[in-house]
Amino acid sequence: MNGANGANGTAWEPAVLVLEDGRVFRGAAYGARGRTLGEVVFCTGMTGYQETLTDPSYHRQLVVQTAPQIGNTGWNDEDDESARIWVAGYVVRDPARVPSNWRSTRSLDDALADAGVVGISEVDTRTLTRHIREHGAMRAGIFSGDALGTDDDLLAQVLACPPMKGADLAGEVTTARSYVVPAQGQRRFRVAALDLGIKSNTPREMARRGIELHVLPLSSTVEDVLSIEPDGFFLSNGPGDPQTQEHAIELTRQMLTRRIPLFGICFGNQILGRALGLKTYKMRFGHRGINVPVLDAETGRVAITAQNHGFALEGEPGQRFSSPFGTAKVSHYCANDGTVEGLRCEDVPAFSVQYHPEAAAGPHDAASLFDEFVTLMEKYTDAQTR
Numbered sequence: 001m002n003g004a005n006g007a008n009g010t011a012w013e014p015a016v017l018v019l020e021d022g023r024v025f026r027g028a029a030y031g032a033r034g035r036t037l038g039e040v041v042f043c044t045g046m047t048g049y050q051e052t053l054t055d056p057s058y059h060r061q062l063v064v065q066t067a068p069q070i071g072n073t074g075w076n077d078e079d080d081e082s083a084r085i086w087v088a089g090y091v092v093r094d095p096a097r098v099p100s101n102w103r104s105t106r107s108l109d110d111a112l113a114d115a116g117v118v119g120i121s122e123v124d125t126r127t128l129t130r131h132i133r134e135h136g137a138m139r140a141g142i143f144s145g146d147a148l149g150t151d152d153d154l155l156a157q158v159l160a161c162p163p164m165k166g167a168d169l170a171g172e173v174t175t176a177r178s179y180v181v182p183a184q185g186q187r188r189f190r191v192a193a194l195d196l197g198i199k200s201n202t203p204r205e206m207a208r209r210g211i212e213l214h215v216l217p218l219s220s221t222v223e224d225v226l227s228i229e230p231d232g233f234f235l236s237n238g239p240g241d242p243q244t245q246e247h248a249i250e251l252t253r254q255m256l257t258r259r260i261p262l263f264g265i266c267f268g269n270q271i272l273g274r275a276l277g278l279k280t281y282k283m284r285f286g287h288r289g290i291n292v293p294v295l296d297a298e299t300g301r302v303a304i305t306a307q308n309h310g311f312a313l314e315g316e317p318g319q320r321f322s323s324p325f326g327t328a329k330v331s332h333y334c335a336n337d338g339t340v341e342g343l344r345c346e347d348v349p350a351f352s353v354q355y356h357p358e359a360a361a362g363p364h365d366a367a368s369l370f371d372e373f374v375t376l377m378e379k380y381t382d383a384q385t386r
Ligand SMILES: NC(=O)CC[C@H](N)C(=O)O
Pocket: 057, 236, 237, 238, 239, 240, 241, 242, 265, 266, 267, 268, 308, 309, 310, 311, 312
């Protein structure tokens, strides 16, 4: 590949993507030059690359975009889901040479380079995605510039990197200090959110519904949460293996014991599930995209949802089970593969979903879940004062 020409006639700087099973993809350096290691996963969203790149749940992952053209709308100052790019590396087919959008302030290439994110372009992302579908998400590395070496040498570096299974990552993305996102208009509720890697659109959706959100670091104690006198407790999305989150799981149990209305999204669904006694497992290649169909086990209604997860809860569609907090059920499941997509507790005020009602980019089919959380808090507050 060295010295090969790109479609616009300029020389490519070589880059290599090496998978832990020895498969090698050669392409052109994109974003920062150097080395990056992580788990390679594919995302099928046709839009929303800026939101994907800044989603803390992608920490330590090399994201492959199946949409062949990436970067067409550049990078803007409004769409970030957090204060930085979190993906560890970026794999694309055909990067835009001339970004064009009225909100764009710079190119995606520059945004990646400034953030030090090593990427690779000119990769046959269809072949790569089929490989991951067949063999599973796995460790991989992108190498360019001074980091290039023999395939064997690069493979050895990939094999030395820790796997995603067992990875305890939420502590690396959580806020250092608690902060408050005020309600829009009149404050109706105060909610404590445990920040496992929260996306900016979640507080925004809450604020719109009159919720004042207190975003708390992962290390927060039961006393820290209760000192806010919350009307509700929220468990956010986040990176890594839910099995490692003993502290968050115990905190969740404490909130369930106190019957504080609880809502969880994605990682939050897995944490609630584990608090109820379910197990989690690593999926072969996960769900990452903005068109995943989810079925409501009760009504049979389908929602098209945004998703980004590689772990899932064990359970059957519609299954009811007993937990230390009474009966609960698998309320939602994926129409593609039957995996658990949501939980509802029947004896305590708690529910959660594996998908993203705060989706941005993405469909808004599930946005009403925030209203459901409001209804739950209303009901509970009424019951308390009655
Ligand atoms: N978006 C998320 O919250 C992801 C949850 C978890 N890290 C998973 O991959 O399954």
